[in-house]
Amino acid sequence: MTTSWGTPRILLAVGGVETTVVVVTWRGAGHITACLDAVAAQERPHRTLVIDNASDDGTAALLAAHPSRPRVVRLPRNTGYAGAMRIALSLVDTPLMAWLNDDAVPAPDWLAVLEDALGPAAAASARLDRPDGSIQSLGVRLTADGHGADATEAPAFGFCGGAALLRTDAVRTVGGVPGSFFCYYEDTDTAWRLRLAGHDIVTVPAARVTHGHGVSTRPGSPLFHLWNERNRLLTLLRCAPGAIALRELARFAAITAVLPLRRGVVDAPNFRVPLRCRVLAEVLVRLPGTLTARRVVTRRSTVPRHAVWRAWAR
Incomplete structure (x- = not known):
């Protein structure tokens, strides 16, 4: 069957x-x-x-x-x-x-x-x-x-x-x-x-x-933002078109770099430089395994990455 x-x-x-x-x-x-x-x-x-x-x-x-x-x-x-x-x-x-x-x-x-x-x-x-x-x-x-x-x-x-x-x-x-x-x-x-x-x-x-939503993980907490930001970037590196994944990783790094120079930044965990630096560090540590996973995803795919992106990204 x-x-x-x-x-x-x-x-x-x-x-x-x-x-x-x-x-x-x-x-x-x-x-x-x-x-x-x-x-x-x-x-x-x-x-x-x-x-x-x-x-x-x-x-x-x-x-x-x-x-x-x-x-x-x-x-x-x-x-x-x-x-x-x-x-x-x-x-x-x-x-x-x-x-x-x-x-x-x-x-x-x-x-x-x-x-x-x-x-x-x-x-x-x-x-x-x-x-x-x-x-x-x-x-x-x-x-x-x-x-x-x-x-x-x-x-x-x-x-x-x-x-x-x-x-x-x-x-x-x-x-x-x-x-x-x-x-x-x-x-x-x-x-x-x-x-x-x-x-x-x-x-x-x-x-x-x-x-109930977020009873265990407290949405808005530093840990929430750490997991959320890190895993978004890892998902993009695994699944998105290469240009999109690199663009978003570069954008995240650039925003992190300029935040200390800006005034009036919202005081939220995902805009705190130490947390963002930790996100980048964890993504970099996982990068070799993530790129290996990306190749495996490619082998298993029957639909081009750019076709899925064009159909659903809004």
Whole structure:
């Protein structure tokens, strides 16, 4: 049997179960129960896998006591969302895997709607709403300077890792999840490689999820900006046209160089020279491995990089 994209389908549904829902948690004691309650209430049969990133706040006890009895893999250290999802990908044995944040509460039909809407695509992105009901994201859009940003209109360039459904073998075929990213852009990078390999990604607004957003990572913090800026540049170096990647790396370095000479600069972590210098240092340290990864991405691609960029960068 072959999948719609023409590669051997190794994984088969067992007992009617197509999907493993993967929840990554770190110090999730305040919200993991609500997430697992909602996963257990799904209308569509599934398996549940929780990757616990060495939580030390009582999360382990809550997972052990939850009546749905999810499979739990407790890691010896915090590998971030990206690292945990890479480990999860090696454990999933169903044709589909869902990514779900531990501060997300999906509607009862969330998984069924995603499975039914997936069709021949490699991934489907759900709708994430803020607790007040306003829309946060339908997926990831690609900006003209190579940022992955929340999309609030369909279709989206990529899926949002907070709540999405992916074909397990398709993700493995394009190289899996970039675990070394730790956190942020692992979804954009994976979606970009799927696009380059000729796969489609669908946006499914009817698959609804209420999302706490950033409960563990504190958006706006120095660490958030470090991961965000570094991983954007690494994603561009891996996936974007060469001229775009070099332009954005040079622009980031140039802005960093002139910031000490400017007055009235906004006091935000991503405009602080030490943090930006650390971003550049970490990108340079990773550059040999990143360029090797770029060559691998090229070999696996069926769509030119410039074609994907022209189609989606706005």
